[in-house]
Amino acid sequence: MGRKKKRDLPFCRILRENAALGLVAISYVSIDYLRYLSPFWHGRLQPALWIALAVAAISRVPFYRHWAEELRAAIPFLASILFMLSALLYEALSVRFVTAVLGLDWHRSASPLPDTGQWLLLALNEKLPQMVVDILRAHIAGLHHFLMLFIMLGFSVLFNSIRAPGLGLAARYMFTMAVGRLLRAITFVSTILPSVRPWCASSRFAVAAHPHPWAQKYYVPYASDADAIYRLIRSDTNFATAKEYPVEYRPNWGKMSFLINILRPNFSEGSTWYHLLKKAGGGCNDLMYSGHMLVAVLTAMAWMEAYGGWTSAFIWFLVLHSAQREIRERHHYSVDVIVAIYVGILLWRMTGFIWSRKDASKAKRLAKLDQLQGRLTQAAKDSDMDAIRELLEEVNLAGKAQGGFPRWMIFMFAGIATAFSLTCVVFAFTLTSDG
Secondary structure, three states: OOOHHHOOHHHHHHHHHOOOOHHHHHHHHHHHHHHHHHHHHHHHHHHHHHHHHHHHHHHEEEEOHHHHHHHOOHHHHHHHHHHHHHHHHHHHHHHHHHOOOOOHHHHOOOOOOOHHHHHHHHHHHHHOHHHHHHHOOOOOHHHHHHHHHHHHHHHHHOOOOOOOHHHHHHHHHHHHHHHHHEEEEHHHHHOEOOOOOOOOHHOOOOOOOOOHHHHHHHHHHHHOOOOHHHHHHHHHHHHOOOOOOOOOOOOOOOHHHHHHHHHHHOHHHHOHHHHOOOOOOOOOOOOOOOOOHHHHHHHHHHHHHOOOOHHHHHHHHHHHOOOOOOOHHHOOOOOHHHHHHHHHHHHHHHHHHHHHHHHHHHHHHHHHHOOOOHHHHHHHHHOOOOHHHHHHHHHHHHHOOOOOOHHHHHHHHHHHHHHHHHHHHHHHHHHOOOO
């Protein structure tokens, strides 16, 4: 009896019960970690895994039944991409500004803030078994892992592991990330905090050693003189005289010349503002809060809401492991990691309106079911299975958006969406492995 019931289950239910998506995620993380244990097997197994996943996804494309829903979600998806790119541009400008405005001398001399979270981890190193400490130090999951795990989650819609549309989930993910990145940039550009790694700026940036004229006028004279700070507070106006430094380099950026004071370019860094911004990377100051942890938390929240199950606990384990490693390796202060975790959770909850269509569809089906309740009851009493099936199909159709698309449009969109998604996988895999 039990075997027959399991055979009658839909394929998507079997897939969920067997936690195939979770096993794929674990396989991906495990195989990628082989780069530290056995580079030979890593070089063999990782391409094989990606090829197998790509072939499996492409083979499911012709049988996917929700392309019309994906097409409706395409506009919010593209809008979210543009919003996220704009947020990343503003973040790159802010990273460069907070790095350059005080000059390299400040980065070398500014002492890191006391971080009790790191003290705790160092204390635990003395108490815990060495095997446990080695696991905590292991580079199990980084930024590119969490991006890939979300991409896997999105592609699983082809196997009915998560609810369609997959582009709707992707739109929400990118929109939430864009909001989080904007808030992050506004936060760290408002108050410049010293880096956890004082040597970082000197090794990565070629900005001037002396501070920008703005900093010379408003910050440097009052940075370490208590009497000057007291006088500044009383008068509420600056009074110190700026020191004499070399004239700032001003390249010809045309219409973008207004960025010169913000980015503070150097003669050796190239002649275009775009070329300069590409070197910004993750920055060297303490960027309150952690962008890496924001991505990790949003991936865990998306996984927990869309897929659920025990594999969500595995994703959250990776998040917490990455969090303590960010602190342990002095990429961020503990406060940056903690704030990123609760900001990511709150933002994901607040942006649930991106999936409001799902709730509206459910409400329509419930309203239709309530309307047909009497006819369903009568059909059940008459044992009329055909009538029951017809009525349930009416309920199902009530929740679907009206107005279809031509088949040629759906087929063309399916091909474009698949190619675009696979291209994103390649870029995410090749461009984010270094964080």
